[in-house]
Amino acid sequence: MSEHHANYSVFSSVSSKEEALDILLMSYEALSKEQTNWVCNLANASSLLWHAYTALGIKVNWTGFYVTDKENDTELILGPFQGKPACQTIIFGKGVCGTAASTQEIQLVADVDKFPGHIACDGETKSEIVIPIVDLKTKKTLAVIDLDCLELNGFDEIDKKYLGELAKLISASCSF
């Protein structure tokens, strides 16, 4: 597909969100082929997310992952991401990420200030989407995909659909 791994982040020619997110899913599959290491795969996935959304003109300020802490499965711990430094741990049920982790339901938040108990790692964040990554066998929450946006209403039903697909690909491809 490309001579250099960095070329997977070329989303500049896309004409629609669907097309960009289709390329993102295909790029993730290519980069995770024969590779089950979750840190490696999520590090590249956070980069794909950053470059896909930035190319779409969506002002993401954070794209990345929190994973269920192996030493305490009632907490999420910071995983690979792109953006500014972030909170190290989040308790299941707290804030947008913790709610997605405990309910296993996608959280689409148009205005984070209206979300009860929102945890602000970055005061500039206005909207957010968090997608649970669930173990297909045990049904436990493995991790969450977290995207923050500097504008209100940064994400919609299309993001829900495609990022839900990404969560399934990650669950199937990674050993956590």
Add this chain to the structure above:
Amino acid sequence: MSEHHANYSVFSSVSSKEEALDILLMSYEALSKEQTNWVCNLANASSLLWHAYTALGIKVNWTGFYVTDKENDTELILGPFQGKPACQTIIFGKGVCGTAASTQEIQLVADVDKFPGHIACDGETKSEIVIPIVDLKTKKTLAVIDLDCLELNGFDEIDKKYLGELAKLISASCSF
């Protein structure tokens, strides 16, 4: 030190490289306080590196980590980073990262095209610095810090000194 974790990335007022890298070291210590999870700490460290060098006007296109693969200790595997997607694995001794990992010596490369066996994850990279992170007890290579720059001669002796300090802080603070 700051209300939001994202504020640790504010390097905009710095007047010199030494000052920025001093703040980087202090920020890493603050963010890794009472936290030994290596993924969490290296994810925040890659963000600090990106924002410190970008604020200094140094055109970094990749800041992050490769770690010794627990399943094969003759290979490095991709860790947390900021920048475009990257090569998943690097054999010890190969390329700039592999050489730093096998020799445990900092590799300061003014022109990557002149480095024998350079592995190009991104064809745009012109110069690079790679710093080994060594286990203080076993003396084994735990990981490497890798910074790529879009310009020749992107890094110098000051980077060697401060990033060498960061490598020691990481070795002391993280359970790999």
